Amino acid sequence: MGNKLLKYGGKSGILPKHRPIFKSPIRQPTPYELAEHAKIEQGIVEALPVPKHKNGKELQRVQPFKKVITVDERIQHIIERAAEKDSKIDTSKLTDEQKWKLKRDAIRREFLREAYVLEAKRLEEIDRRSEKLRIKEQQKKEAEERELLKQEEENANVGIPTVEKLLTEGMMRPRTEEEKELLQAKRVLNCHAKELIQKEARANNLLDLYHAAGNFITTEAELDEAIHKAFEVDLGKFVTNETSIEAKLQTPNLAYLTVKMNESLITDQVLGEINGKPGLDQVKEILSGETEKTKREVQMNLDV
Template identity: 45%
Template sequence: MSKRSLKLGRKSGVLPRVRPVFKRYPIRHKTAEEKAEESKIEQGFAEGIPLPQKKGFTFHRQPIEKPVLTVEERIKRNIDERRPQNIDESKLSQDEIWQLKRDDIRREHLREAYLKEAERLHKIEELKRKQQEREKKASSVVKQHTEESGSLTLPTIDSYLKGPIMRQRTPEEQQLVEEQRVLNRRAQELEIQERKMNELLQLYHAAANFITTEEELEQAIKEAFEVNVSKFESKQMVIENKLSGYFNAFSNMNTNESIVTDEMFGEINGQPGLNKIKSTLDGDVEKLRREAQLSINQRSA
């Protein structure tokens, strides 16, 4: 016996592992936290690697979940079902009777061991759960204190490096962003459609000056090649006005006046615009005209 073992009660100091009461099969189902922790660990044999072989044992590529065997099921299987039934002790010897009593005592001790071990494991789980709750609460308090103290001071480089620089949107904010995107896209599509309709309407109004018949073509050729003194003089006057600068001012004034008139009345070169056509098709103009006529008739009456 060495001197080192004296302080340990003349023992080596290395105690053997406690033999587990519940072997092979667990007594309860795994919690969500335990399943999440196990999912992070890769277990089993990879594809392409042959499984090892052992007599009397079957290897699986992925670990198989062990069935749950509760304490009540263990007591029923290992104690109640193994208890001998309908035994006449008068026909047994003293040794056999003592053996039966000894087996009953062992079964009762086993039952008590099952119940105490289940209670002990339950207490350990409760202590772990309370400890996790305390740690979570303490971390939340520290985080809240850090946020409150950080809100009163300027952010530092360390605070930027601890977490993401930009806060992630909440589901409600993300839904609002998606709705706003849909609204913007539809507004752009409507704007493009209105622009195309305006261009088509301008083309329709300009089509009034297009040459579509042979008579119009002959008239245009005649006017182009016919010598008209009055038109020649007017063209000459226009050229002189352009050279003097008077025509440009007059032309710009007329152009600006036509642009302002078109914007005010929603017209295109003096012709009905898109809004006026929409109002006519919807019946708004006719409705306003009838209401105005009705109010005039009521006043005159």
Template identity: 45%
Template sequence: MGKNVLKYGGKSGLLPKVQPIFKDPIRPLNEHELEEYKKATKNTGYAKGIPSPVFKGKPFPRHQKPKRVVTVAKKIARIEFPKMTLQEMNELPPDERDAQRRAYYRAQFLKEAYLEEEKRLKAADKLAEERREKELKQSQRAQEEKALEHDRGVQGLPTLQKLLDEGMMKFRSPQQKKELKMRRNVNRLKTEAKQKDVQLEKLLQLYHAAANFITTEQQLEEAIHRAFDVDVGDFEFKQSTVESKLSGSGLGYLAAETNENYIADQVLGRIRGKPGLKEVKDVLSNEREKQKREAKMSLSRLAAKEANRINEEELMAAKQNTEGSAEAEQTEREPQQK
């Protein structure tokens, strides 16, 4: 670890700060920069409680004055270019000619560097101004939202004058009280009905699941036999089946089939492919039979309409045929009479 590395957090290889090309500012400070400068240089170098110095009855300001502004045009005007032109330099001896050319190119490069730095600083000032405006808009928006939220919270609070004028409780007429009581009863009945439906749904699920329960001694013996007796052939068959499923590409189809069954149960209101609560209610209330009868009646009406349409078409065709034959006979009789 090198010398004086600990004061940089143990990091080596730190580069020094790049010295600015312009030691003095090239433009005056704007309002925002001037406020920040005053805050940064306020009471600099003075302890607390010490009054400002006074000289000849006039207090000295404790704010440091900003640096004087030296524009780029002034800096370029201070550059000393050789008085000779490049064509005149060619007539000088080689050593003097090279010295004059170096001085000329040095001044020219310095001028170009000043102009490039001015462009860079203008672009940086533009970006900083855009960033400051964006932050200012965000802060204003946050303050407006905070004030709006505060207003919303305050608007719902009752004032003392409102309490004195309207009272603590809202006045309701007997008709309004009756309607309120009826609405409460309806809401209570709806809640109770929903709770009963949930209980019935759970009871129906338990009823469907009871098909797999062990309720007789024979079922118990069969379950014990399946659990403790080892059938080598059955075990090998199941093992090969599991291995083939794991190695094959049919797991995606199984998942898709499971998802399809779940979606069908949700749409039809069933419980794992078995009748759900809605179907049971329809059967108990004969709603399904009514729907079947209505469907049969509508089908019979459609069949009767179709039969009537066919009969009408046949009658129209027969009528047209008879009219055509009568016209043909009449045309045959006319030349015979002549």
């Protein structure tokens, strides 16, 4: 058991290589096989003398191909000759056992003939597929070599342009019609985007001015009140809480005011408002009717 496993590399479950039906080739070698055989570096080197057989015949310096014996030659030599030999036997003088032996030999010869023909067809199909695969691989290899050579030439031409190429084609490749259309579309898009940004900035400034207009002085009473707040001090407010204006400014209430201001700025950024009043996005939603639509949907959901 161990010797049998060692024969196949110590691996079980591997079938041995089947014995070929034809020990000698049945066709002449193809040009590709001859070329591959010529590449094999084996045999007797030229510097050494060629040894001889015991009968005095010199060995060949390079191992030649085996003698080709076609299927027809095999059938003629093995089967036809045996059939011709058996046909000359007088069966009238043979016993039943001898007649059965002749019949059995004839059946074996027919089976052998059929096996030779089927094996020849199988080998022919293998050769056809192998040749097809070899040609396909050769074409793929040639295509890769051509592509590599073309790429190298393009790289060389790109790296070192010739004077003729500079005169005929110029320094830069002209844009195609598709590239020109795409470039024009990008320019139009950028122009519209800039115009939109500018219009939104002007709209924000206008809306900010509209909200600030509520603090504008438009009457004499508002002007007198503003002058009073700017130039007169109502000491009663400070007497009740602090002793002086400096003490009022030094109290922790200043930090509280800063926090409130920061919260107001954050709220404006999140909600898109301006000093707690509707911003540009809210105005757009109101004008487009999106706000009213949202209110109706919310009201319908609440009613359900």
